Amino acid sequence: MKAYRIRDEMNGVEEPPGKTWFWELQAGVIDADRCIQCGTCVAVCPSNSIGVDEDTELPELVKMCTGCSLCWDFCPRGGLRYEALWPPATLEGEGTTDGAIVRADASDNYWKITGGPPGDGLGAVMDSYSVRAGARPDHAQDGGVVTALLIAALAGGEIDGALVTRPSDDPDEPWKGVAHLATTAREIIEAAGSYYNQTMALAELDLSKYDLPAKPRIAVVGTPCEIQGIRAMQSRRWPTGAHRIDAVVLTIALLCTKSFDYQGLMLQLLRDDRGIDIERVSKVDVIRGRMIVEYRDGEVAVDEPIKNFHGAALKGCDECADFLGRSADLSVGSVGAMDGWSSVLVRTERGRRALDNARGRLDFRELDNPEALVKLDAFDKRIAFDSLRRPFDPDAPLFIDYADHVSAYEGSDRAPVVADH
Ligand SMILES: Cc1cc2nc3c(=O)[nH]c(=O)nc-3n(C[C@H](O)[C@H](O)[C@H](O)COP(=O)(O)OP(=O)(O)OC[C@H]3O[C@@H](n4cnc5c(N)ncnc54)[C@H](O)[C@@H]3O)c2cc1C
Ligand code: SF4
Ligand code: SF4
Numbered sequence: 001m002k003a004y005r006i007r008d009e010m011n012g013v014e015e016p017p018g019k020t021w022f023w024e025l026q027a028g029v030i031d032a033d034r035c036i037q038c039g040t041c042v043a044v045c046p047s048n049s050i051g052v053d054e055d056t057e058l059p060e061l062v063k064m065c066t067g068c069s070l071c072w073d074f075c076p077r078g079g080l081r082y083e084a085l086w087p088p089a090t091l092e093g094e095g096t097t098d099g100a101i102v103r104a105d106a107s108d109n110y111w112k113i114t115g116g117p118p119g120d121g122l123g124a125v126m127d128s129y130s131v132r133a134g135a136r137p138d139h140a141q142d143g144g145v146v147t148a149l150l151i152a153a154l155a156g157g158e159i160d161g162a163l164v165t166r167p168s169d170d171p172d173e174p175w176k177g178v179a180h181l182a183t184t185a186r187e188i189i190e191a192a193g194s195y196y197n198q199t200m201a202l203a204e205l206d207l208s209k210y211d212l213p214a215k216p217r218i219a220v221v222g223t224p225c226e227i228q229g230i231r232a233m234q235s236r237r238w239p240t241g242a243h244r245i246d247a248v249v250l251t252i253a254l255l256c257t258k259s260f261d262y263q264g265l266m267l268q269l270l271r272d273d274r275g276i277d278i279e280r281v282s283k284v285d286v287i288r289g290r291m292i293v294e295y296r297d298g299e300v301a302v303d304e305p306i307k308n309f310h311g312a313a314l315k316g317c318d319e320c321a322d323f324l325g326r327s328a329d330l331s332v333g334s335v336g337a338m339d340g341w342s343s344v345l346v347r348t349e350r351g352r353r354a355l356d357n358a359r360g361r362l363d364f365r366e367l368d369n370p371e372a373l374v375k376l377d378a379f380d381k382r383i384a385f386d387s388l389r390r391p392f393d394p395d396a397p398l399f400i401d402y403a404d405h406v407s408a409y410e411g412s413d414r415a416p417v418v419a420d421h
Contacts, residue, residue: 019067034077036316039202040229041071043243123326127346128367130337139193142334143342147192152358162219164191174278179204197262206242219250224325227253231327253325255333264312321384336373
């Protein structure tokens, strides 16, 4: 293991007590196949000692580890203390927090793995809607809300760029999402749609290769674990090397029950096993417990239960209980809204401002089915509990019956379209 080699080279360096080293993160998370490729460890390292391995796309030590412990302390699969992300104090001064719950005692173990105490519904929510953009790119995933919000924020001078996920330029990697800082409306539009792979997104917060003002302001669109990493780093101020956590002024979480290994899902299970022509694919969607893949001509190439693809899902996602992106300014998803619309949960005053700035570009209606969100969140938490209870064996089957995954979507069938537009 590279990290251990570097450690060997450090022999003779006195090791103070109480330190946690990168190789402990490597053993406990990365080599244990629990890493969810959020990039937090790369972003938090004050000596820029952690990079991304080009082949595995996992974190790797690129220079000497100082044993500062931060990679472990902030890793969502390591020592990140979730309860520190959502204390009431983080909401103070951010306007009305109707519906915000008073958090349980920080020593409550439940918090560490569930993203909130049982039965807290949608978490801290100021407003909730079903929303769609008036004009949206064809490849927008649902209502095109995220794209419209970012364009409005850029046009209004609220941000200088947005960390999004765009398709890889590499012809050998069709339908692979890669992290990118979009600084124009065109780049934001090109990045619309969902890519079902993680990107080590927060590693891209080293903004030095982009042409930005001295004090840049950026929005980040991410899966909930990525937003947890940002929120944790921002709430516990710490020098973060080259990575500009301080520049993040808006966070948008995409609702998420799992992500996938790109090679395993797109190349093996879809291209090789099912003969899918990836070049012709226009949309990949995980919805109502099913994997749906569509071609550009409208043909549905795959429509199967999501359990058939579980082999390519990231193992670390089983432990995740934050379906709803509770630490973000805005959470956006498909569940809870009717087809062609996005469900939007406004969690902070910053999130509300961003939505208000885009109002002219958006249609609003009452959130169609909040119960569907609560139900899927409860299901997600059950998986997290079961995955932690099972004996450590990455290949062991989950205790959970995946038939439940489908039933968790019952009631999430989209409401009939009401002609209010
Ligand atoms: C891995 C994954 C799992 C998801 N699971 C669920 C789910 O279980 N239930 C649910 O309701 N919704 C889920 N979503 C969210 C849903 O697919 C849509 O992203 C959401 O409804 C917003 O749609 P939109 O049309 O408003 O966004 P768009 O206007 O299409 O914009 C989408 C934005 O997301 C960014 N993006 C795309 N892929 C990624 C990625 N991998 N990581 C970070 N950013 C990305 C794009 O760059 C773009 O800026 C998931 C999304 C992802 C990426
Ligand atoms: S889960 Fe995130 S923080 Fe933890 S090792 Fe993986 S990339 Fe780093
Ligand atoms: S399921 Fe959780 S850990 Fe996995 S990508 Fe989604 S938010 Fe991250």
